[in-house]
Amino acid sequence: MPKRRTRLRSHCPVNFGLEAFGDRWALLILRDIVFRGKRSYGEFLASEEGFSTNILASRLEHLVAEGILTRADDVRDGRRAVYSLTEKGLDLIPLLFEMVLWSAKYDRQSEAARIPGLVELIERDNRRVSAELRPLVVQGEAVVRRYVEGGAGAVRL
Amino acid sequence: MPKRRTRLRSHCPVNFGLEAFGDRWALLILRDIVFRGKRSYGEFLASEEGFSTNILASRLEHLVAEGILTRADDVRDGRRAVYSLTEKGLDLIPLLFEMVLWSAKYDRQSEAARIPGLVELIERDNRRVSAELRPLVVQGEAVVRRYVEGGAGAVRL
DNA sequence: GAGGTAACTTGTAAATTGCAAGTTACCGGT
DNA sequence: ACCGGTAACTTGCAATTTACAAGTTACCTC
Known part of the structure; x- marks a missing residue:
């Protein structure tokens, strides 16, 4: 999945979903958050399916751009970023x-x-x-x- | 998605699904069958999202290998192949x-x-x-x- | 201030995709 | 039987995208 496709290929509901979150790695991130309570880059990276660092970064960026995740700096540790599901993501x-x-x-x-x-x-x-x-x-x-x-x-x- | 990954990356339910049907194009094929009543290579190819011929062929092969689709020769037209959902696919x-x-x-x-x-x-x-x-x-x-x-x-x- | 960690970025080879152009088998009409 | 046309693929490549290894930067902890 490239950075961001200029235009949707179609507004078919299935296609829309695929372009928003349907990428293999994107969905694994969402899984990590929902089922495993993960929140940070490092935690996702440790998943057994094996993210590549660049792919993980690009997917996080994509999900944030889609409004499915938000990114916030960790208050307790300035190095950390915390990713959370938006309403759209929780849905x-x-x-x-x-x-x-x-x-x-x-x-x-x-x-x-x-x-x-x-x-x-x-x-x-x-x-x-x-x-x-x-x-x-x-x-x-x-x-x-x-x-x-x-x-x-x-x-x- | 390659022809067929040798081994699953994990038996996490989400990952299992992704490897079986979670590819973008695979899911569009399933959509075409369920929502649009399509059945053949040519019909899938005509979808507005634009399948490449080789990708379409590889995904159909993959879905059949996964037991999600079956392929049968059309009785009325020997050139045609008819793809249908199995129980696994209907699910x-x-x-x-x-x-x-x-x-x-x-x-x-x-x-x-x-x-x-x-x-x-x-x-x-x-x-x-x-x-x-x-x-x-x-x-x-x-x-x-x-x-x-x-x-x-x-x-x- | 030194060493380590978190989150990325960059470089590059290898794998996958998107096109365009075949190939093979079969159909329908003449 | 012949012929143009169609259905389902396959093949060859160039263009992307991915996987992996190696940085880089900012920020803890001691």
Whole structure:
């Protein structure tokens, strides 16, 4: 994905989404924020899928430009930048959850198996769960942590 | 997206989805099938986003390899190939619908504005609408057509 | 002030994409 | 059977984009 395409290829809703957040790496950043509570360049960089530094930087820039993320300087540490989801970004949670559902069904080895409780909740009512987890995401909590089987913070909505 | 990555980068549900269908062009193919009732190479090629012939071929091959599409020779015309969604592919409809919802909300010029009825139904219950529209998609009907404002075939579920 | 860290930027080779131009098989009409 | 035309690809390259390694700059911590 280049810096920024001059014009959208089309206003088809699917295409619009793809151009805004549909890049592979962009979506992994969003995943890191929502499911893992990550917030900074360095944390994203540590993801197992292996970002290249330049790609990570360009995707962060892109997501900020799209209004899906905001970037702020960390108050406690001047070197750090903190990326957060805007409303527009938070509204992507249901989409991420649908991906989880699909992969849970078709990936025999899916890590979703570790959060059966959450998967079931999403199946039952994605929209509701997404809305209820929003505050947690805003607070920077790793949504997944609460639902890891046998985990300490397991919670039922 | 290369022909086929040797191994998955991870079994994170989001990453799994991305590697299976998350490529920009792959998703546009799925959109063409679900919303526009397209079935053949030539029809996909005519999409306004402009597939390159080699990319289109490689993505179709990839989706078939992933078990999301099947390819069959057209009985009536030996030159044609017909691509259809498998169960695995049909299960992506809710995901496409979530994209529609998001884009309808954030793209001022979204074409989703032409199908307010469908958007509303999806908002109300994505899963149900997806299930009910499945047969139409299987029959190769363009889901969108039924919901175009003022269109002849408008229908309420 | 020295050493280390966070967030990037730059350089470059390798991989992927976008075009344009084939190729092969099949269709429909004559 | 022949012929122009179509459908689905494949191939060859130039232009992008990516992956990786190596900086750079600002800011902590000690």
